[in-house]
Structure formats: C-alpha cells, structure tokens
Amino acid sequence: MSTGAIIFMTLSWAFVLGLMAWAFYRLLTHKAHHDPDGIGPKSPPMPPAKGGAK
Amino acid sequence: MASSTTNNPNEAWGSRIGLILAMAGNAVGLGNFLRFPTQATANGGGSFMVTYFIALLLLGIPLMWIEWGVGRNGGLYRKGHLPGMFAAIWKHPAAKYVGVVGMVVPLTVMIYYTYIESWTAAFAWFSLTKDYWGITTQEGMVEYLRSFQGIRAEGATVYHQSWTPYAFFIGTLAINIYVLSKGISGGIEKLAKIGMPILFFLAIVLAISIVMMPPQPGIGSSPLQGLEFIYSADLSRIGEPSVWLASAGQIFFTLSVGMGSLQAYASYLSKKDDIALNGIATASTNEVAEVVLGGTIAIPAAVTFFGVAGAMAIAQGGSFNLGFATMPVVFQQMPMGNLLGVAWFGLLFFAGITSSVSMLTPTVAFFREEFGFRRAQTAWILGGVALLFGLMHVQWLQYGFLDEWDYWAGTFGLVLVAVLETVIFMWIFKPENAWKSIHMGADIQIPRIFKFIMTYVTPIYLFIILGWWGWQDAIPILLNERAAGGGPVAAENIPYITMSRGIIVLFAVVFLVFIRAAWKRNKYDDRKGFELADRSGEA
Numbered sequence: 318m319s320t321g322a323i324i325f326m327t328l329s330w331a332f333v334l335g336l337m338a339w340a341f342y343r344l345l346t347h348k349a350h351h352d353p354d355g356i357g358p359k360s361p362p363m364p365p366a367k368g369g370a371k
Numbered sequence: 372m373a374s375s376t377t378n379n380p381n382e383a384w385g386s387r388i389g390l391i392l393a394m395a396g397n398a399v400g401l402g403n404f405l406r407f408p409t410q411a412t413a414n415g416g417g418s419f420m421v422t423y424f425i426a427l428l429l430l431g432i433p434l435m436w437i438e439w440g441v442g443r444n445g446g447l448y449r450k451g452h453l454p455g456m457f458a459a460i461w462k463h464p465a466a467k468y469v470g471v472v473g474m475v476v477p478l479t480v481m482i483y484y485t486y487i488e489s490w491t492a493a494f495a496w497f498s499l500t501k502d503y504w505g506i507t508t509q510e511g512m513v514e515y516l517r518s519f520q521g522i523r524a525e526g527a528t529v530y531h532q533s534w535t536p537y538a539f540f541i542g543t544l545a546i547n548i549y550v551l552s553k554g555i556s557g558g559i560e561k562l563a564k565i566g567m568p569i570l571f572f573l574a575i576v577l578a579i580s581i582v583m584m585p586p587q588p589g590i591g592s593s594p595l596q597g598l599e600f601i602y603s604a605d606l607s608r609i610g611e612p613s614v615w616l617a618s619a620g621q622i623f624f625t626l627s628v629g630m631g632s633l634q635a636y637a638s639y640l641s642k643k644d645d646i647a648l649n650g651i652a653t654a655s656t657n658e659v660a661e662v663v664l665g666g667t668i669a670i671p672a673a674v675t676f677f678g679v680a681g682a683m684a685i686a687q688g689g690s691f692n693l694g695f696a697t698m699p700v701v702f703q704q705m706p707m708g709n710l711l712g713v714a715w716f717g718l719l720f721f722a723g724i725t726s727s728v729s730m731l732t733p734t735v736a737f738f739r740e741e742f743g744f745r746r747a748q749t750a751w752i753l754g755g756v757a758l759l760f761g762l763m764h765v766q767w768l769q770y771g772f773l774d775e776w777d778y779w780a781g782t783f784g785l786v787l788v789a790v791l792e793t794v795i796f797m798w799i800f801k802p803e804n805a806w807k808s809i810h811m812g813a814d815i816q817i818p819r820i821f822k823f824i825m826t827y828v829t830p831i832y833l834f835i836i837l838g839w840w841g842w843q844d845a846i847p848i849l850l851n852e853r854a855a856g857g858g859p860v861a862a863e864n865i866p867y868i869t870m871s872r873g874i875i876v877l878f879a880v881v882f883l884v885f886i887r888a889a890w891k892r893n894k895y896d897d898r899k900g901f902e903l904a905d906r907s908g909e910a
Contacts, residue, residue, distance in 0.1 A: 318595045325417050327587025329602065332424065332664045337655035342651055344387065369743050 382746075383639055393870070394465035394636055395656035396725025398627045401487065403661040403720060405512050406688035407621060408601060408670040412686040414617045419646035419777055420857050423619040427658065430832045431622040433825040434789060435654045438628055439646040440809040442637025442798050445843065449904035451638040453631050453788070460800045467724040469795075472788050474632035474734060474882040478562065479780035479875055480630065481547075481730035482757045483773050486764045488723035489543035491716045493535070498712025502530075503699050507679075509685070510698035522769040528546045533722060536765050541891060543724075544761060548754035551735065552747040555639055559728055566721045572716040574664040580711060581672045587704070592678050597671030612839075619836055624759035625652060625661050629785030632729035635736050648811040649766075662720075667713075668758025669693050672701045694719065731757075741889035760874060770867035774856030778876055783837075783845055789834045793825075800824045 318326075384390040390874050400725050411419045445456030453473025497503050503515050517523065518530040550558040595705050608614050627633060637646060644781040673682040673693065698715055703710035738744040764773045796805050806822050819835045851860045851868070860868070895901065 318602075319604065321417070322599045322602040325380050325420060325604050326598060326602040329420055329424070331656060333658040336651065337659050340648060340652035340655050343648055343815060344391070364725045 382555050385560055387649070389560040389564055390636070390640075391652050391656070392404070392567045393559050393725070394439055394649070394653040394728070395660075396563040396567050396570075396872050397632055398625065398653060398726075398844060399551070399567075399660045400625075400627065400656040400722050400726040401491075401690075401719055402621070403657070403665040403722060404574070404622050404668060405694045406412060406837065407625065407661045407665045408668075409686045409693055410621050411601045411616055411666065412670055412683070414614045415605055415608035415611075416599075416601055416615050418608035418611075419618050420602065421606065422615045422622060426552070426619040426827035426832075427616075427654075429759040429824055429828050430619055430625050432651065432654050433821060433829040434628040434793070435626060435633070435650040435800065435836070436647065436809050437793055437796050437805070437825060437829070438633040438807060439637045439650045441792050442638045443642070443644070443646055443811075444632030444650075444808050446640060447642060448901035449740055450901065451635045451740060453634065453792070454737070454889075455901070456634060456638070456793075457795055458601075458895070458897065459901055461795050462898050462900050466795070467890060468883060469877055470792055471724075471882050471886060472784060472791065474737065474886075475629045475702055475785040475875065475878045476788055477730040477733050477786070478710065478753075478756075478878060479776055481727055482761045482857055483756065483764050483776045483781070484723065484730065484772070485547055485727050486540050488720060488727055489536070489539040490516075490519070490542050490695065491719040491723055494699070495713050495716035496539075497703065498699070498709050498716055501607045501709050501879055504703060504709070507700055507703060509692070509696050512699050513692060513877070515699075521765070523862065536761065540761055540809045541758065542569060543688060544754060544757055545726050547724060547731075548750050548757075550724075551731055551753075552750035554746055555636075558634075559732070561808065562728060563725055564727045567651070568850060569659070570718055570721040571664075572670070573714045573721070575762040576715055577663050577711065577718065578667040580705070581668055581675070582681050584672075584675050584705070587676055590678050591829070592674045592682075594675050596679060597674035597682065598667065600670055600679070601666045604763055611756070611801070616836065619832060623785065623836070626657060627729075629789040630730060630791075631724040631733040631788065636729065638736065642811045643849055644812050645814040646811075647809055647817050648815045651815075653805065662861030669698060673697050676701050676704060720897050729733040735887070737885070741885075741893060762872075767867050770864045771786075771854050771860075772867050772871045774854060775871035776869055776875065778844070778848060778855035779872065785839050786833060786837045786840065789905050790830070790837055793830045793833060797826050797830065 384393070411423075434875055440453075440745055441453075441456050441460070445451065446456065448457055448459045450456050452470070454467040454470030456473075459472040484623075503512065506515055508740070514527050514531050518528065519536060521533060521536055523647075548564050553561070554556065582594050584594055607643050623629065640646065655731070670686065670693075672684060673685050677685060685693055694715075699712060702712040703714065705711055731750070735746060735749045736751045739746060764776075776804060800808075802822055802825070805825070809817065848855050851865065854860045855862070855868075889895075890897075
C-alpha cells in the first residue's frame, strides 16, 4: 500500500471508530434514573429555549 | 429510556442497547458489504471517500436525527406510520395523503429485499454442503447463480430444482414474519441482540482471514493492494459531480433513511428518551460495519485472487456478481473455505434480515393503531401479501420485474420520502420546533451548526439528488428508453415492467383508501391534529 493510501485508510477508520467509541462511551457512562439500563442523565434535560439550546 | 412507551402500553424497547442494535441492524444491510466496496472502487477511491464523509456529515447524520425526530414526535400522538407522523406535524388535510409514500416504499422494498435475502440463505446452505465446489471460474458461478434464480439460458447447465428458489424465499419470509409477529421487544429487539453480535463476529473473522492471506501464485497481488483500491490517495476525481452523487447515494442507502422504518422504531420512544446520542450511536455503528469491515472483505479478496485488473472488472460488473460469483470462487481456494462461505453468506443474511423485519413495522403500526388489529394477525396477513407479490419476483426475475421495484421504490422512493420528511419537519414544523423536538430528553447537545445544516444544506443536497436522478434515470426509465437494471429494454419484458409498476401504483391507491377510511373511522380533524398519547414526561 502506498503511504497516501495508508494515511487515507487510517484517517477514515479513526473517524468512524472514534465516533462510535465516543457515542458508546457517552451512552454507557451517563446514568439516568428513567432508564432501565441505568444509563442517561439524572434528570431529563429541558428542551432548549427559543433560539436553540445554549 | 424506553421504559415508557407512547405507542402502546405493551409495545416498548426493553433496553437502550436493544434499541440501538435494532436501529443499527436496520441500517446495516447488504449494501455495507457489497455496494460500498464496489462504489468506492468504481468512483476513484480517495475522491469517493472524501465526498463520502462530507455526505455523512451534511446528509446522513442530519437525516438520521430528522427521522428519529419525526418518528418520536409521531409516537407522542401514538402514530407509528408516516401518514400519521406527517399529520401530527403539518395540520393540513393533504399531510396524511403525502405520507402514503412512507407506506408504499417500505412494503414494496421489504418484498423484493426478502427475496434477495433468501439468496444469501440459499448460498450459505450451498457453501455448507459444498454444492458449488468445483465451479472455479466467475463465469461458471454466474451460471450457477442464474440456475438458482431460474434464469436458464439455452445450453446452460442446470444445477438446481425449479422449486429451490421458491423454498428459500418462503422460508426466509416466514422467519421475517415470525420475528415481526413477536413484537418490538419480543421479536425485533431479540433478533437484533442475537443477530448484530453474530454479524460483527462473522465480519471480523472474514476480514482477518482475508487480510492475512498471502499473495497467490501466478497472481502476485496482496489483500493490501485491495485496500489501496478503496483508499487510494487519488483526489483527481473530486471535481466530478458523479463522484459526489455516488457517495451521497451510498450514504443515503447505507443508513436506511427514507424507508419509514427508523421513524416507526423511534415512535416507540417517549419525550424523556434521548434521540440525539442514539442517532449518532446508530450511524457510527453502521459506518464501522461499512468502512472498516465492508471495505476489508470483498474487494481485497477479489484483488488477491483475480489481480488488480480482474478486480476492477468485477467491481464494474456490480455488487451481486462480487458477492455471489466472485466470493464463492475465492472461498474454494482458501482453507476451510466452505465454512468461510457460510460465514460470508451468513453475514449477509443477518445484515439482510435485521433490515427487512423493520420494513413492515410502519404497516403493522398503521393497522394496529388505526383499525385496532392485533400485531400477530396483521403480521401474518402482510406476510400473505408479501408472499403473493414476492412469488412474482421469483417467477419473473429475468424480465426486469424486480429491477423496476428496486428503482422506483428502493432508489427514487427513498429520496422522495427523505425530501418530504425534511421539508415537513424542518420547514413546515419550523427549525425551532424541530430542534427543540430532537433535544427533548437528549443526552448530548448537538452543535448548533447542524441546525443550519438540517434547515438548508440537507434539503438542498436532497433536492439535487432527486433532480439529478430524476433527469438522468427516472425519465428515461419511465419512457422505457432504458431498463431499470441497465441496458436497453427488451420488447418481451415490457408487459412485466408495466405490471411491476402497476402493482406499486395499486399499493399506493389501496393505502390511500385505507388512510381515508382510518381518518373517517377515528374522526380525526386535520386542522386540530391528534391528542397527545404520552403524559409520562409531564409534571
């Protein structure tokens, strides 16, 4: 494989694997009382105010 | 999450992981392992990958949130189908009828997709029993595949009894309907919890087996040269519109957006449940299956055994030849090849079935919610409908019957649904309400740039795709200037093509009648909307 292809592949894999790892880390480490799995925030966040979430 | 349901007291996701696996199972399909590598190879490797990731950020992930948002919002009003979801957002008499595309598309796609899925079950069996062992050329395997499909050219060898494809189709359909009849947590979630780990395990085993292969004598190519094909740092084609459209199309198909099934799954969530992080988790799981695993199996194997030029020709021959003709030839040359064959076709089967069971969910939801039918009863009745029309595909595959459905429902229809839901959710519902809706119960704050992207960039992207495909493909196909499956239209195929299209129109008419009857039966007022069904999040 050429160096360019190795860089491309590494970046592509790192992006998707990193995104998945981040998503599942957040998902598994945030505890929620309303969740039978025991994951999620302690209380549901309020919907963002008009103009979007701050 | 998922403790409270909005759609039915007996229908809820049992766990968050189960929901994400089911959503990811819905997204991970045959396209991850067959379509992605061929598209990447045919569209310039690196150029394709750059545009692919841009499309993921501007089209795929925003659409994922839109679909979860449309679905969860519909579920708050006990609507698990697009006519109801659209009517919940857009208080206009036309909304429910516009939603008919979200009923026709998943039913139509499920029927022919299950038939294709049955090929993978059949080939897993043929691999286990070494039925095709000894056929060591691609041409020979294409003939073998045609024999199974019942397409028999004059003088071609007949390998299978004529009932074989029917038996596998009926068996595959029965499994689908059985899972569907068992409900959300008892059927679909259980299947995802079993099927998805198996799918990833098989994909990892295959990827490692192929990457570890030494160069073959007389060929001289290694699996790493196959990876070079997909990830070549060639950016010379990045200015070509066709590359941008191909990557946008791949992102679109791989995430299973525009199908109505993600929305139906999301309708079983309450306003306390997160959809922002779940959407990212689902999309990223699908991307790992596609980019990391899908890119590491078929093309590297083809390059190793057929050389660079051979693999390029295979990629241009299409996804099915790669999966059903090339890979069986490869497995025959590998140690424990028949077991690897079972792993490959088993992987495709699990990828297929976790997608196909989701496709009837909106239709089942419609009849349950609007007419009070029981789930099992509805599932088996729909199974009967799928059997009736699916048998037509088995019988008339060679006449382009399936290609028509694949184009009008499985390609054009998906983009149409996505355009409609994006316009209704982001423009008619208004960006503020859409943004607020997506953030109800959210575990993460989505960067605000995505609000702009979802309001302007994603719809424009979709309109360009719809317009381009409409101009390039839909009009010539509709006028029979060329076949939906490519090439010229054979005169003998025209009656079958007409019938194929006629059935899609028939589905639309029947669903429109049912929608009208449902609204009359339940005395819905289009201008007032529905009553909230979920009170769980209220103080």
